[in-house]
Amino acid sequence: MNLHENYSLKNYNTFGVDVKARYFIDITSYNELRSLLSSDLIKTNHFLLLGSGSNILFTKDYDGIIIKYSVKGINIIDETQDHIIVEAAGGEIWEDLVTYAVGKEYYGIENLSLIPGTVGAAPIQNIGAYGVELKDAFHHLESLEISTGLIRTFSKTECNFQYRNSIFKNELKNKCIITKVTLKLSKVKKINLSYKSLSDELKDVRHDDLTIKLVSDTVKKIRQSKLPDPRVMGNAGSFFKNPELTNAQFIEFQKRFPDAAYFKQSEDSYKIAAGWLIEKCGFKGKRIGNTGAYEKQALIIVNYGGASGSEVKELAEKIQNDVLNIFGIFLDFEVNIV
Ligand code: EPU
Numbered sequence: 201m202n203l204h205e206n207y208s209l210k211n212y213n214t215f216g217v218d219v220k221a222r223y224f225i226d227i228t229s230y231n232e233l234r235s236l237l238s239s240d241l242i243k244t245n246h247f248l249l250l251g252s253g254s255n256i257l258f259t260k261d262y263d264g265i266i267i268k269y270s271v272k273g274i275n276i277i278d279e280t281q282d283h284i285i286v287e288a289a290g291g292e293i294w295e296d297l298v299t300y301a302v303g304k305e306y307y308g309i310e311n312l313s314l315i316p317g318t319v320g321a322a323p324i325q326n327i328g329a330y331g332v333e334l335k336d337a338f339h340h341l342e343s344l345e346i347s348t349g350l351i352r353t354f355s356k357t358e359c360n361f362q363y364r365n366s367i368f369k370n371e372l373k374n375k376c377i378i379t380k381v382t383l384k385l386s387k388v389k390k391i392n393l394s395y396k397s398l399s400d401e402l403k404d405v406r407h408d409d410l411t412i413k414l415v416s417d418t419v420k421k422i423r424q425s426k427l428p429d430p431r432v433m434g435n436a437g438s439f440f441k442n443p444e445l446t447n448a449q450f451i452e453f454q455k456r457f458p459d460a461a462y463f464k465q466s467e468d469s470y471k472i473a474a475g476w477l478i479e480k481c482g483f484k485g486k487r488i489g490n491t492g493a494y495e496k497q498a499l500i501i502v503n504y505g506g507a508s509g510s511e512v513k514e515l516a517e518k519i520q521n522d523v524l525n526i527f528g529i530f531l532d533f534e535v536n537i538v
Pocket residue numbers: 328329330331395397426436437438439440441442461473474475476477479484496497498499534
């Protein structure tokens with residue numbers, strides 16, 4: 201087992217925050233995971249599961265074990281005339297799975313191109329972008345319960361997927377390792393252009409000329425034009441969730457702020473663009489110490505270099521306060537704070 205002590209996590213979180221873990225283990229095989237679960241180390245220490253560290257903010261050293269699950273592999277496990285059932289290991293890089301599906305013309309996750317993170321982390325917050333969420337392509341997943349070592353399978357319903365949320369962020373937080381995720385993808389052409397910025401970008405393309413590759417490339421282009429590359433500027437994507445309002449709350453809100461950006465979420469609710477709220481509070485592009493809300497997308501907090509996790513958290517709380525005072529809306533963190 202690859203065990204390190206007092207290990208720097210700087211290269212294991214996309215914010216690039218320099219904290220240390222008492223222990224760090226990179227698990228590269230299922231057998232290694234099994235031996236870790238039966239070891240004394242795991243029984244006598246706190247632990248934290250880490251994917252690519254792309255949705256986490258460390259505010260202090262971690263006095264326990266950081267477990268990184270790096271087991272990889274993509275396999276087709278079933279096929280019908282119209283669908284393909286693909287299973288990917290939890291440590292597989294999400295973008296590698298998307299590239300595989302796009303290359304084979306298996307439709308369903310091309311709108312989720314270029315999302316950082318691992319396959320095993322994707323169901324935890326039900327990753328989503330450009331009109332698609334993981335749940336839309338999800339079939340089932342397999343996990344290993346840490347306290348018992350038992351394998352447990354979860355159907356879509358059992359995962360209780362919601363907007364950037366699932367059972368693994370709540371009751372089962374840090375209780376099981378997601379070892380395999382299985383998706384149901386379509387072999388029949390199915391293009392989803394429900395998200396406005398994506399359909400705007402492709403408005404001049406005839407339907408017959410729309411390919412899965414073109415959709416994926418267009419999503420990548422949009423993302424690259426407004427999201428900072430964590431290798432250049434530390435960040436964890438959207439720091440906050442877009443707040444949801446009931447129809448009645450939305451009507452009141454819109455009366456006061458008619459030019460706010462929003463999306464209809466369901467028959468009974470709307471989502472307000474948190475980026476708009478943050479921008480209106482004056483944070484967009486404003487630098488405070490080593491951190492700030494990104495100049496092209498205010499929903500993203502960036503590390504200009506050398507920021508500590510607490511400095512980032514302090515700014516996030518200031519944004520929360522100002523948005524609450526001005527708009528009466530509380531912004532929930534999307535990023536996990538440790
Ligand atoms: N907007 C502003 N100012 C800003 C940013 C946005 O006014 O600084 C307004 C604009 O009107 C814009 C609208 O907000 O048209 C929506 O912006 P965008 O399309 O960038 O989407 P978002 O709601 O800010 C969400 C996800 C992103 C995802 C995009 C595209 C959340 C918390 N974030 O952002 O996900 O890529 O939609 O689907 O739902 C992530 O989760 O880390 C992430 C990047």
